[in-house]
Amino acid sequence: MTEKLIPVSGVEVDSKTKCKHYRTSKDIIAIKFKCCNTYYPCHSCHEEVADHDPILWSPEEWNTKAILCGECHNELTILQYMNCQSVCPHCQSAFNPGCQTHYHLYFEG
Incomplete structure (x- = not known):
């Protein structure tokens, strides 16, 4: 069975969700932005690529799957x-x- 990878937008994003701005071996998460329902490695990637301001997740929404592990690709x-x-x-x-x-x-x- 082929694993379906969740797309991650940003600048120079690698297969583990590291980007131009954060590239250490521990920078392996992406965050789904509420405003566009799109994963980005960081706020700077969203700022550079998206054409809108971010909207923050409220505490009532913190049970939403919105973090992607770049190593195992689980949300x-x-x-x-x-x-x-x-x-x-x-x-x-x-x-x-x-x-x-x-x-x-x-x-x-």
Whole structure:
């Protein structure tokens, strides 16, 4: 059976969702932007590629699958991502813990 990969938009995006702006071995998540229902590796990619301003996910929507692990390609809910301690609950790959400093760019609260 062939695995169907979820498309990720952005600038210089590789197969693990790393982009021009964030390329470390732990920069392997993409975030679905509520405004366009499209995955991007980061806020800078959305800013460069999308033709609109972002809309933040409200706390009432944090059970929505909106985080993509670039290693195993499983989707996580926003809450799963926020509570995973920077480790994918599906494949145990490490995520960049510094991404937490950008939550205000994606999530209300």
